[in-house]
Amino acid sequence: VFADWQSSTDGGDELVDPSRSQYKEFFIVVNALLDGEEMTTCPYIWVDRDFALARGWIQGFPKKLGSIHMTRLFSAGQAAPRLEPGARFGATCAANDRQVARMVVTLEHVSETGPTVNDPPMYNTRHFPAASGERPDVFEMVRAGGRDRDMSEIWEGSAELHLYEDTLEDLQAIAPRETLRGYRFSFGYTVDGVTVVARHREEVTA
Amino acid sequence: VFADWQSSTDGGDELVDPSRSQYKEFFIVVNALLDGEEMTTCPYIWVDRDFALARGWIQGFPKKLGSIHMTRLFSAGQAAPRLEPGARFGATCAANDRQVARMVVTLEHVSETGPTVNDPPMYNTRHFPAASGERPDVFEMVRAGGRDRDMSEIWEGSAELHLYEDTLEDLQAIAPRETLRGYRFSFGYTVDGVTVVARHREEVTA
Amino acid sequence: VFADWQSSTDGGDELVDPSRSQYKEFFIVVNALLDGEEMTTCPYIWVDRDFALARGWIQGFPKKLGSIHMTRLFSAGQAAPRLEPGARFGATCAANDRQVARMVVTLEHVSETGPTVNDPPMYNTRHFPAASGERPDVFEMVRAGGRDRDMSEIWEGSAELHLYEDTLEDLQAIAPRETLRGYRFSFGYTVDGVTVVARHREEVTA
Amino acid sequence: VFADWQSSTDGGDELVDPSRSQYKEFFIVVNALLDGEEMTTCPYIWVDRDFALARGWIQGFPKKLGSIHMTRLFSAGQAAPRLEPGARFGATCAANDRQVARMVVTLEHVSETGPTVNDPPMYNTRHFPAASGERPDVFEMVRAGGRDRDMSEIWEGSAELHLYEDTLEDLQAIAPRETLRGYRFSFGYTVDGVTVVARHREEVTA
Numbered sequence: 001v002f003a004d005w006q007s008s009t010d011g012g013d014e015l016v017d018p019s020r021s022q023y024k025e026f027f028i029v030v031n032a033l034l035d036g037e038e039m040t041t042c043p044y045i046w047v048d049r050d051f052a053l054a055r056g057w058i059q060g061f062p063k064k065l066g067s068i069h070m071t072r073l074f075s076a077g078q079a080a081p082r083l084e085p086g087a088r089f090g091a092t093c094a095a096n097d098r099q100v101a102r103m104v105v106t107l108e109h110v111s112e113t114g115p116t117v118n119d120p121p122m123y124n125t126r127h128f129p130a131a132s133g134e135r136p137d138v139f140e141m142v143r144a145g146g147r148d149r150d151m152s153e154i155w156e157g158s159a160e161l162h163l164y165e166d167t168l169e170d171l172q173a174i175a176p177r178e179t180l181r182g183y184r185f186s187f188g189y190t191v192d193g194v195t196v197v198a199r200h201r202e203e204v205t206a
Numbered sequence: 207v208f209a210d211w212q213s214s215t216d217g218g219d220e221l222v223d224p225s226r227s228q229y230k231e232f233f234i235v236v237n238a239l240l241d242g243e244e245m246t247t248c249p250y251i252w253v254d255r256d257f258a259l260a261r262g263w264i265q266g267f268p269k270k271l272g273s274i275h276m277t278r279l280f281s282a283g284q285a286a287p288r289l290e291p292g293a294r295f296g297a298t299c300a301a302n303d304r305q306v307a308r309m310v311v312t313l314e315h316v317s318e319t320g321p322t323v324n325d326p327p328m329y330n331t332r333h334f335p336a337a338s339g340e341r342p343d344v345f346e347m348v349r350a351g352g353r354d355r356d357m358s359e360i361w362e363g364s365a366e367l368h369l370y371e372d373t374l375e376d377l378q379a380i381a382p383r384e385t386l387r388g389y390r391f392s393f394g395y396t397v398d399g400v401t402v403v404a405r406h407r408e409e410v411t412a
Numbered sequence: 413v414f415a416d417w418q419s420s421t422d423g424g425d426e427l428v429d430p431s432r433s434q435y436k437e438f439f440i441v442v443n444a445l446l447d448g449e450e451m452t453t454c455p456y457i458w459v460d461r462d463f464a465l466a467r468g469w470i471q472g473f474p475k476k477l478g479s480i481h482m483t484r485l486f487s488a489g490q491a492a493p494r495l496e497p498g499a500r501f502g503a504t505c506a507a508n509d510r511q512v513a514r515m516v517v518t519l520e521h522v523s524e525t526g527p528t529v530n531d532p533p534m535y536n537t538r539h540f541p542a543a544s545g546e547r548p549d550v551f552e553m554v555r556a557g558g559r560d561r562d563m564s565e566i567w568e569g570s571a572e573l574h575l576y577e578d579t580l581e582d583l584q585a586i587a588p589r590e591t592l593r594g595y596r597f598s599f600g601y602t603v604d605g606v607t608v609v610a611r612h613r614e615e616v617t618a
Numbered sequence: 619v620f621a622d623w624q625s626s627t628d629g630g631d632e633l634v635d636p637s638r639s640q641y642k643e644f645f646i647v648v649n650a651l652l653d654g655e656e657m658t659t660c661p662y663i664w665v666d667r668d669f670a671l672a673r674g675w676i677q678g679f680p681k682k683l684g685s686i687h688m689t690r691l692f693s694a695g696q697a698a699p700r701l702e703p704g705a706r707f708g709a710t711c712a713a714n715d716r717q718v719a720r721m722v723v724t725l726e727h728v729s730e731t732g733p734t735v736n737d738p739p740m741y742n743t744r745h746f747p748a749a750s751g752e753r754p755d756v757f758e759m760v761r762a763g764g765r766d767r768d769m770s771e772i773w774e775g776s777a778e779l780h781l782y783e784d785t786l787e788d789l790q791a792i793a794p795r796e797t798l799r800g801y802r803f804s805f806g807y808t809v810d811g812v813t814v815v816a817r818h819r820e821e822v823t824a
Contacts, residue, residue, distance in 0.1 A: 006278055008285040015287060016296030016310050018275040019508045020580075050465065050477035058541050065462035065477075067685075067715055069224040072212055076356045077394015079214040081221060090222030092715035096431045097685055099717050099784070104222050128540040129470050131554050132605025138540055138549045150282045166717070168432075188283015193544025225714045226786075256683035259668065264747050271668035271683075273479075273509055302637045303479055303504035305511050305578070334746040335676050337760050338811025344746055344755045372511070374638075399750025418690055420697040427699060428708030428722050430687040481636040484624055488768040489806015491626040493633060502634030516634050562694040600695015 001118070002026050002070050002091035002103060003187075005052070023049035024068040026093035026101055027061070028163075029118045030174055038120040044169050046095050059194050060124030060142045066095035083155055085109060089184055096168060103161045105182030111156035115183045123197065142194040152186040207324070208232050208276050208297035208309060209393075211258070229255035230274040232299035232307055233267070234369075235324045236380055244326040250375050252301050265400050266330030266348045272301035289361055291315060295390055302374060309367045311388030317362035321389045329403065348400040358392040413530070414438050414482050414503035414515060415599075417464070435461035436480040438505035438513055439473070440575075441530045442586055450532040456581050458507050471606050472536030472554045478507035495567055497521060501596050508580060515573045517594030523568035527595045535609065554606040564598040619736070620644050620688050620709035620721060621805075623670070641667035642686040644711035644719055645679070646781075647736045648792055656738040662787050664713050677812050678742030678760045684713035701773055703727060707802050714786060721779045723800030729774035733801045741815065760812040770804040 004024045008014045014021040027045035031038065046066030047053050056063035071089040074080040081087035087107045093100040121143055128138035159182025163171040210230045214220045220227040233251035237244065252272030253259050262269035277295040280286040287293035293313045299306040327349055334344035365388025369377040416436045420426045426433040439457035443450065458478030459465050468475035483501040486492040493499035499519045505512040533555055540550035571594025575583040622642045626632045632639040645663035649656065664684030665671050674681035689707040692698040699705035705725045711718040739761055746756040777800025781789040 006280055006283075006285050012285070015277050015285065016294045017298065017508070018277045018296055019273070019298055021285065022275065022278065053462065053465075058543075060543075067225075069228065069715055071221050071224045072228065074212055074392055074394065075358045076392040077212075078354065078356070078396065079212050079218070079221065079227065079394060088222045090224055092223065092225055094712055094715040094717070096429070097687055097710035097712040097717060097720075099712070099715055102715075126543060128550055130605075131470075131472075131538060131552070131608045140543070142543050148284065150284070152281045186280055186282040188280065188285060190284065193542075196543045223714070256671065259671075264749075266749075275509055298509035300506055300509040300511070302635070303481055303506040303511055303514075305506070305509055308509075332749060334756055336811075337676075337678075337744060337758070337814045346749070348749050399748075402749045418692055418695075418697050424697070427689050427697065428706045429710065430689045430708055431685070431710055433697065434687065434690065479637070481640065483633050483636045484640065486624055486804055486806065487770045488804040489624075490766065490768070490808065491624050491630070491633065491639065491806060500634045502636055504635065504637055560696065562696070564693045598692055598694040600692065600697060602696065 001029060002068065002093070004070050004072065007052070020051060023047055023052040024070060025052065025063070026066065026068050026091070028171075028174065029122070031117060031120065034123060040118050040120050040122045042122065042124055043174065044171070046093050046100060058126070059144065059191065060126040062125070064095060066093050066100060068093050083107065083153070098167050099164045100167055100171070101161065101163050103159065103182070105159045105184055106157045107155045107184060108157040109155070111154040111183060114154040114185070115181075117180070139200040140196050141198040141200070142196050145194055146189040146191045148190045150188040154183055154185040156181050156183050158182065207235060208274065208299070210276050210278065213258070226257060229253055229258040230276060231258065231269070232272065232274050232297070234380065235328070237323060237326065240329060246324050246326050246328045248328065248330055249380065250377070252299050252306065264332070265350065265397065266332040268331070270301060272299050272306060274299050289313065289359070304373050305370045306373055306377070307367065307369050309365065309388070311365045311390055312363045313361045313390060314363040315361070317360040317389060320360040320391070321387075323386070345406040346402050347404040347406070348402050351400055352395040352397045354396040356394040360389055360391040362387050362389050364388065413441060414480065414505070416482050416484065419464070432463060435459055435464040436482060437464065437475070438478065438480050438503070440583075440586065441534070443529060443532065446535060452530050452532050452534045454534065454536055455586065456583070458505050458512060470538070471556065471603065472538040474537070476507060478505050478512060480505050495519065495565070510579050511576045512579055512583070513573065513575050515571065515594070517571045517596055518569045519567045519596060520569040521567070523566040523595060526566040526597070527593075529592070551612040552608050553610040553612070554608050557606055558601040558603050560602045562600040566595055566597040568593050568595050570594065619647060620686065620711070622688050622690065625670070638669060641665055641670040642688060643670065643681070644684065644686050644709070646792065647740070649735060649738065652741060658736050658738050658740045660740065660742055661792065662789070664711050664718060676744070677762065677809065678744040680743070682713060684711050684718060686711050701725065701771070716785050717782045718785055718789070719779065719781050721777065721800070723777045723802055724775045725773045725802060726775035727773070729772040729801060732772040732803070733799075735798070757818040758814050759816040759818070760814050763812055764807040764809050766808040768806040772801055772803040774799050774801050776800065
């Protein structure tokens with residue numbers, strides 16, 4: 001998932017200081033089972049601003065810095081796709097002088113269902129090491145949340161995704177065996193916190 | 207003027223490789239007289255991508271690299287202003303570890319005229335030094351062009367602009383004595399080339 | 413303190429992948445008393461790479477991203493100062509399109525004492541919020557450590573330091589009232605962990 | 619060739635404002651024949667600062683922006699190689715969210731000859747388009763120059779160089795068929811200008 005965000009706290013003052021409110025990110029969502037129920041999790045995520053990196057860690061997203069670019073819509077001019085069949089949207093991610101991912105989505109029509117692979121609830125790991133020693137101070141599974149979800153019309157179409165090989169992370173182990181559909185939409189939500197569902201560190205000490 | 211661009215050549219292939227099509231820039235437009243006629247010129251401009259910097263030099267914009275951020279519109283979510291009275295848009299520019307400019311526009315209503323201070327034609331200087339020696343190989347005044355102009359609705363409102371003092375450029379010499387109105391709109395156009403109106407280097411040799 | 417670092421784990425493999433081993437940082441050291449004993453603490457620190465930012469948080473340095481530049485020594489050519497009287501070293505820090513600090517040190521002679529203001533032990537705060545709610549999961553005072561310290565000859569001289577006003581942090585509250593001396597040296601050390609001396613969060617719950 | 623530079627004009631004031639004096643670059647040197655004599659030329663070069671990019675264009679180096687990292691020497695600490703047999707130096711270059719090159723040199727001994735493949739004089743192309751139309755205003759072959767060359771001891775050893783395939787430039791067409799030796803040294807020089815040896819644009823008009 002490539003995302004191009006603008007965020008703010010309740011007052012919204014960051015919005016007129018846009019270096020503190022805008023960021024882009026690329027993240028990978030993996031499907032899995034948790035106690036027999038379908039779930040998703042985010043093993044890798046790259047972001048291009050520090051405030052978003054820090055907020056991600058607190059919420060259980062293991063964010064690292066990267067360079068991320070995505071085709072945008074504009075309301076005037078010829079140098080932007082429109083939301084119409086055949087429109088192409090591209091995106092790239094690089095980090096540590098290595099390329100990480102490249103994606104192209106070619107729109108076909110408005111989607112009836114939207115993306116479904118990331119429908120199951122997302123569970124991530126919050127982790128913060130101790131001042132010294134091997135046992136972390138925080139090591140827990142959390143369920144991602146959010147409220148006041150607001151979404152634009154969703155378009156879908158064919159998609160190409162390439163995860164590169166020469167990365168620090170083992171992306172080939174989780175690379176998709178089959179690429180289904182690509183989707184393009186705008187989305188907004190509010191996050192207050194996440195819900196702890198298991199504390200690994202207490203289990204370690206048991 | 208702060209601008210957040212996406213550009214492409216005729217084929218448009220850069221649009222799906224967005225690191226080659228997007229850039230942001232901040233530039234200063236100065237009003238002057240040329241042979242008694244009103245004109246504008248761009249003495250300073252900062253941009254955040256190399257392809258836009260190179261293209262600018264060819265067209266007579268003396269572009270340097272900078273970090274530029276601007277509040278954006280999004281079609282969903284609470285963390286974006288809408289085009290409505292009271293909406294605030296901010297922008298900042300920094301370069302060489304120095305801050306250059308900060309601006310805030312607070313929208314009031316749709317504008318009937320749009321910005322007028324940059325109505326007069328823009329004349330800039332194309333300059334390229336010689337392989338050695340003092341006399342440049344290219345040193346000419348050009349009139350900026352462009353066709354197929356496409357513009358969204360224009361909003362106007364009150365504006366604050368601060369040009370910082372500790373910059374490499376002497377911005378205080380051209381700082382506005384009075385801040386009139388601020389404007390927010392989307393704009394697209396096509397550039398084929400610029401028109402040479404005077405060759406300084408030939409005059410020098412005369 | 414401006415610092416230009418190269419770091420590695422025991423094996424040293426990051427050293428041949430230098431985007432993962434080099435970073436620059438600027439930090440402010442404040443002197444204070446802890447139970448009547450002289451101490452130092454680092455309230456603000458900016459760094460230019462993510463791995464150093466993350467490592468800092470674990471050790472109690474509240475690192476944010478910034479752009480940092482420092483004059484360097486080179487072993488050939490005219491475009492570098494030498495370690496000699498009159499040599500000038502400059503440094504700048506910017507973050508979020510704002511300039512943060514600018515420093516110049518003009519060398520006079522080899523220093524007998526080196527810098528002394530940061531002689532007292534450094535105590536910092538490790539902080540990691542909870543998944544939800546106001547009470548943090550980690551909130552403790554730690555004493556910074558390090559072993560195998562290795563230092564080059566130290567030069568000292570006159571110094572100018574400017575902390576800018578238009579920053580997100582209140583730097584004026586801790587700006588130096590008097591600038592004493594500036595120092596220039598190389599330094600290396602090994603960090604295994606830091607020592608916890610107080611847990612604020614347990615005290616809060618008492 | 620990977621290079622980590624600090625540069626200044628005669629006065630040297632940029633040296634205490636290091637964001638204007640430091641840059642890193644990666645460039646490719648190709649050997650060829652010019653009128654039967656051995657020559658070299660630089661078809662591709664990436665640099666990480668704008669002032670170096672502009673200066674390069676004036677001298678005939680077709681510089682583009684990139685992210686470049688190189689292992690450095692430091693005079694203290696364990697996290698730096700020393701100039702000794704077995705020491706390893708790495709370097710990487712990326713641009714436009716693509717990786718361009720990766721190199722590792724493992725030192726063996728002080729070199730008697732230094733690198734010889736770039737001994738022949740370097741000829742590059744200065745090019746600056748016209749305000750409009752196809753025929754460039756500047757299009758000439760220049761011989762690179764420089765005086766007051768100052769060089770440290772040169773170490774040599776085995777080398778690995780990888781030029782990546784998924785780049786905007788056709789690097790595979792000029793990729794080395796055989797990797798000979800790698801070299802590590804410091805170098806400084808002064809450039810006043812370059813010498814024009816042929817003007818393509820006049821030949822075109824003939």
